[in-house]
Amino acid sequence: MSAVGSPPELGVRVETDVDHVFATATHDGCPDFTADDVDALVDDLIAVLGPRGVSQLPRALGRASRDGSGMSPVLSAQLAEGELGTPDVVCYPRRVEEVPAIMRAAVRRGVPVTTRGKGTGNYGQVLPRFGGLVLDMTSLTGIHGLDADSGTITADAGTTMLTLEQYAWDRDHQLWMYPSTVQSTLGGFLGGGSAGTGTIVHGRNHQGFVTAVDIVPATEDARIIHLEGEDAQPFVHTYGVAGIIVRATVRVEPLQDWRCVYASFGSARGAFDAAWAVLDARLQPRLMSADGAEIVDALPSDPALVRGRASLRGIIDADEVEDVAAIVASYGGQVEDVREGITQSVRLSTISYNHPTWWLQKKQPGRWFHMECQGNAVVDRLEEVEAVFTTPDGGGLFHLEVGNNMMFGMLNGRIDENESVAELKDRILAGVPELTALGVGVHSPHQWYIDLEPERVRALADTSDPHGILNPGRWM
Numbered sequence: 453m454s455a456v457g458s459p460p461e462l463g464v465r466v467e468t469d470v471d472h473v474f475a476t477a478t479h480d481g482c483p484d485f486t487a488d489d490v491d492a493l494v495d496d497l498i499a500v501l502g503p504r505g506v507s508q509l510p511r512a513l514g515r516a517s518r519d520g521s522g523m524s525p526v527l528s529a530q531l532a533e534g535e536l537g538t539p540d541v542v543c544y545p546r547r548v549e550e551v552p553a554i555m556r557a558a559v560r561r562g563v564p565v566t567t568r569g570k571g572t573g574n575y576g577q578v579l580p581r582f583g584g585l586v587l588d589m590t591s592l593t594g595i596h597g598l599d600a601d602s603g604t605i606t607a608d609a610g611t612t613m614l615t616l617e618q619y620a621w622d623r624d625h626q627l628w629m630y631p632s633t634v635q636s637t638l639g640g641f642l643g644g645g646s647a648g649t650g651t652i653v654h655g656r657n658h659q660g661f662v663t664a665v666d667i668v669p670a671t672e673d674a675r676i677i678h679l680e681g682e683d684a685q686p687f688v689h690t691y692g693v694a695g696i697i698v699r700a701t702v703r704v705e706p707l708q709d710w711r712c713v714y715a716s717f718g719s720a721r722g723a724f725d726a727a728w729a730v731l732d733a734r735l736q737p738r739l740m741s742a743d744g745a746e747i748v749d750a751l752p753s754d755p756a757l758v759r760g761r762a763s764l765r766g767i768i769d770a771d772e773v774e775d776v777a778a779i780v781a782s783y784g785g786q787v788e789d790v791r792e793g794i795t796q797s798v799r800l801s802t803i804s805y806n807h808p809t810w811w812l813q814k815k816q817p818g819r820w821f822h823m824e825c826q827g828n829a830v831v832d833r834l835e836e837v838e839a840v841f842t843t844p845d846g847g848g849l850f851h852l853e854v855g856n857n858m859m860f861g862m863l864n865g866r867i868d869e870n871e872s873v874a875e876l877k878d879r880i881l882a883g884v885p886e887l888t889a890l891g892v893g894v895h896s897p898h899q900w901y902i903d904l905e906p907e908r909v910r911a912l913a914d915t916s917d918p919h920g921i922l923n924p925g926r927w928m
Contacts, residue, residue, distance in 0.1 A: 472896070472899065472901060472903075472928055473880060473881055473884060473896040473898060473899065474526055474877060474880075474896065474898050474899055475527075475530070475576070475898070475899035475900045475901060477530060477535035477536075477581075478925075479582070479925075480925065480927070481920060481924040481925050481926075481927060482564075482581070482582045482924060482925065483562055483563070483564045483582065483584070483919070483920060483921050483924060484562065485561065485562045485563050485564070485584065487540075489561045489562055489563055490540045490541060490561075490563055490584070490585075492561050493541065493557055493558060493561040493563045493585065494506060494508065494541055496557035496560070496561070497541070497543050497554065497557060497585075500550055500553045500554060500557065501543055501544065501545060501546075501550060501554075504544075505543055505544050505545065505546065506541060506542075506543050506544075507541070507542050507543075507544075508540070508541050508542075512542045513538055513539055513540075513541075513542065514538075515542075515571075516538075516539050516542045516568060516571075516580070516586040516588065517536075517537070517538045517539065517579060517580075518571060518579075519571040519572065519573050519574070519576060519577070519578050519579055520571070520572055520573055520574040520633075520806075520810075521536075521573070521574055521575055521576040521579070521900075523574050523806065523809060523810060523813060523822070523897065524574065524575075524821065524897055524898045525818070525821050525867065525873060525876060526821075526873060526876070526877060526880075526898040527575070527576050527898055527900075529873045530576075531576075531579075536576050536579040536580075536581060536900075537579060537580040537581045537582055537583050538580070538583060539566070539580045539583055539584060539585060539586040540563075540583045540584055540585070541584075541585050541586075542585070542586045542588055543585060543586075543587060543588065544588045544590075544591050545587070545589070545591065545592060546591045546592070547592070548592055548594070548608055548609075548666070548676065548698045548699055549676070551587075551668045551676070551696060551698050552668050552674045552675050552676060553674075554585075554587065555668050555669070555670055555671075555674035555696065556671075556672065556673070556674045558584075558585055558670065558921060559670055559671060559672055559674065559919055559921065560672070562919065562921065563584045563585050563921065564580065564581075564582055564583070564584035564585065564921045564922075564923070564924050565584060565585045565586075565587055565670065565696075565921055565922055565923070566578060566579070566580040566581075566584065566585070566586050566587065566692065566922075566923045567586075567587045567589060567639070567643070567692040567696050567922075567923065568586050568587065568588050568589065568590075568640075569589055569590060569609070569610065569636060569637030569638075569639050569640030569641075569643075570590060570612070570633075570635055570636050570637055570640060572633040572635065572636045572640065573640065573644045573645075574806060574897055575644075575897055575898075575899065575900050576900040577643075577644045577691045577692075577900055577923075577926070578640075578644070578692075578923075579900075580923075581900075581923075581924060581925030581926070582924060582925060584921075587696065589609045589610040589637060589639050589640075589698075590610045590637060591610055592608040592609050592610035592611070592639075592698065592699075593607075593608060593610050593611045593612075593615070594607065594608040594611070595607045595608075595611060595615070595616070595619055596608075596699075598619065598620060598623050598625060598704060600623070600625065602663075603703055603704055603705060604663050604664075604701045604702065604703060604704060605619070605620060605625075605627070605701070605702060605704050606664070606699065606700070606701040607638055607699070607700065608638070608698065608699050609637060609638055609639025609640075609642075609696075609697050609698050609699060609700065610637050610638070610639065611637060611638050612634070612635050612636065612637055612638075613627070613630040613631060613634050613635075613636055613637070613638060613641055614630070614634040614635055614798065616630070616638065616702075617630050617634070617794070617798070618794060620704050620707070621707060621794050624706065624707045625704040625705065625706060625707050626650075626704060626705060626706075626707045626708065627650065627702065627703070627704055628650050628653075628654045628661050628702065628703040628704065628705060629647065629648050629649060629650030629651055629654055629657060629661060630648050630649050630650065630801070631645050631647075631648035631649075631805070632648055632649070632801050632802060632804045632805035632806065632807055633802075633807075634798050634801060634802060638700055638702070639696075639697045639698070639700070641657060642657060642662060642665075642687075642688050642689070642697055642700055642702075643688075643689065643690065643691055643692050643697060644689065644691055644692075645657060645689075646658075646689065647805075647855070648739075648801070648804075648805065649738055649739045649767065649797070649801045649804070650738055650739075651739075651855060651856055652736060652737055652738065652739065652740065652854055652855060652856055653736050653738070653856070654703075654856070655856045656856075657688060657689070658685060658688040658689050658904070660703065661688075661702050661703050662684050662685065662688055662700060662701070662702055662703075663680065663681065663684065663701045663702065663703065664678065664679065664680040664681075664684050664700065664701035665678075665679050665684045665687050665688075665697050665699070665700045665701075666678050666679075666697070666698050666699035666700070667679065667687055667695035667696060667697055667698065667916070668695060668696045668698055669695045669696075669915075669916040669917065670695070670696075670916065670917040670918075670919060670921050670922045671916070671917075671918065676698060676699075677695075684700075686908065686909075686912050687912075689904045690902065690904075690909050690912070690913075691902055691923055691926055692922055692923045693902060693909065693913050693917060693922045693923045693924075693926055694909055694912040694913045694916050694917065694922070695912075695916040695917070695922070696922070708738075708769055708770075709769065709770040709771075709792075710738060710767050710768065710769065710770070710792065710797055711767070711768050711769075711770050711773050711790050711791065711792050712765070712766075712767055712768075712789075712790065712791040712792065712796045712797060712799075712800045713765065713766055713767075713768050713773060713776055713777070713787060713789075713790050714754075714756035714757065714763065714764075714765045714787070714788045714789045714790075714791075715763070715764045715765065715776075715777075715780040715785045715786060715787045715788060716757075716758040716761040716762065716763055716764075716785060716786060716788050717761060717762040717763075717764065717780075717783065717784060717785040718761060718762070718784060718785075719744070719762055720742070720743070720744030720745070720762045720834070720850070721834065722762065722783045722784045722785055723742040723743070723744070723762040723763060723764040723783075723785065723852075724742050724831045724834055724850075724852055725783050725831070726742075726764050726779050726780055726782075726783040726785055727740055727742045727764055727831070727852055727854050727859070728828075728831050728859070729779045729782070729783065730766070730776060730779055730854065731854050731857075731859070733775065733779065735768075735772050735775060735776065736769070736772075737766040737767055737768050737769075737772075737776075737854065738766075738767035738768075738797070739766055739767045739800065739801060739804055739853075739854075740764070740765070740766035740767075740853070740854040741763075741764075741765055741766070741800075741803070741804045741805075741808075741851070741852065741853055741854075742762070742763065742764045742765075742851075742852040743762060743763050743808055743849075743851050743852070744762045744849055744850070745759075745760050745761055745762050746812075746849055747808050747811075747812055747849050747851060747864070748760075748761065748762065748763045749815075750808070750811045750812045750814070750815040750816075751763075751803055751808060751811050752803070752811070755788070755789070756788040756789040756791075757788075758788060764780065764785065765800055765803075766800075766854075767797050767800055767801075770792075773790060804853060805853060805862075806822075806862060806897075808851045808862070808864075809822045809851060809862050809864055812849070812864055818867065818869075819845075819866060819867050819869070820864050820865065820866065820867060821864070821865050821867055821876065821880070821898075822862045822863060822864045822865065822897060823841075823862070823863045823865065823880070823883070823884075823887070823894055823895075823896060823897065824860070824861075824862060824863075824894070824895040824896070824897055825837070825850075825860060825861060825862070825863050825887060825892045825893065825894055825895075826855070826858060826859070826860035826861075826892070826893045826895075827858065827859065827860070827891055827892045827893050828858060828859050828891075829890050829891035829892050830850060830852065830859050830860065830861060830863075830892055831852065831859050832891075833890050833891070833892075834850060836890055837850060837863060837887065837890060837892060838850055838863070840863070840865075840883045840886045840887055840890075841863065841865030841866060841879065841880075841883055842866075843866045843867070843868045844868070845866050845868070846866060847866075848863050848864055848865045848866065849863075849864045850862070850863050850864070851864065863887075865879075865880075865883070877898075880896075880898070884896075900925075900926060901926060901927065901928045902926050902927060902928070903928075906927065906928060910927065
């Protein structure tokens with residue numbers, strides 16, 4: 453997501469109720485506001501930000517009505533039907549200190565507010581369900597220093613994760629984690645993301661990555677509230693419904709000597725089993741992904757991604773490269789290349805997580821959908837998992853990620869060329885219990901609900917957003 457380019461990242465949620473596989477567009481939670489309220493808010497915003505900080509131009513409104521949810525044919529249909537909404541106005545604060553005044557004005561006028569970073573999420577989380585104001589945070593890019601003693605870095609919410617990683621590398625440190633969509637913002641990754649490069653060691657972004665946040669609630673007396681430690685954790689992965697993150701402090705660690713290892717195999721089974729062996733050997737890559745030949749053939753051209761062969765690739769500590777190479781050879785693979793440097797690490801990261809699905813869909817438009825899956829059964833029972841969404845054209849294709857003591861990834865299912873969206877939804881629903889029976893946890897990328905402890909988040913929002921104007925319409 454996260455913010456996007458892609459897609460928000462995987463690993464937080466597991467579906468247990470097929471009723472939550474798809475979002476249903478209703479007006480539940482829609483604030484009662486009028487065009488006059490929006491006009492009054494525009495005047496208020498111009499007073500705070502100046503005329504250049506506020507826009508109602510069609511181009512600005514159109515940009516704020518798009519994210520990465522086009523990866524879902526179900527959400528794409530809802531977008532086409534206008535069910536996800538278009539903002540009435542977009543504003544662009546240039547200083548963190550301007551955000552409280554924006555929120556006080558929105559509360560005063562009763563206009564809903566949807567906070568947005570780069571718009572790289574895949575579930576429509578940053579698309580305004582009911583119009584209103586989109587708060588674009590991408591101009592808030594201040595970095596307030598790296599503290600090696602505490603192992604933290606502090607930055608404003610609009611700072612991109614790539615910028616933070618480069619800043620850390622320049623000071624002999626690295627982020628604990630960053631998303632595969634490296635141009636997503638810090639606020640977007642914390643608000644709607646979950647995992648990424650670094651997750652194998654450190655888990656997901658709500659598991660100790662954040663040490664402090666500055667948030668702005670949607671209240672009449674909105675101000676910046678600084679929260680540290682356990683008080684900060686509840687505001688991670690809340691889609692902006694429980695307060696706006698304007699600044700955050702996250703974990704860094706001393707920079708390791710990384711190598712990007714690319715290997716190829718004659719089959720997906722060999723690549724997947726080798727990935728399992730790396731995890732079983734307690735090696736600690738920063739990232740490790742695997743794909744069969746059909747997905748590899750859709751990825752950007754690279755001599756290390758051999759057409760017609762499966763791929764295993766990872767960001768490996770230099771001291772463990774020989775161990776990984778031995779595992780690769782033991783499963784019938786061969787190392788194609790070993791690269792180093794931040795540019796190569798970022799390049800490898802951008803063909804992980806949701807990105808192979810994106811490339812597959814780009815190569816064969818309208819022929820693929822995906823479901824997020826987790827559990828070691830995705831390797832143990834790979835052939836059965838890929839068979840769940842079989843069509844006359846063939847079975848599914850699994851993209852594998854090594855996670856924090858587990859396997860997960862994206863099951864790419866084929867869409868029959870004569871299949872309607874309604875028929876596809878029925879087939880997806882039927883596939884969820886089949887996957888569950890195989891021991892696979894499933895999360896749907898075809899919905900925009902709050903899906904990490906929603907009852908806890910709602911209780912938090914009752915205090916930080918008593919009028920229900922922050923990103924409304926996100927509840928199951």
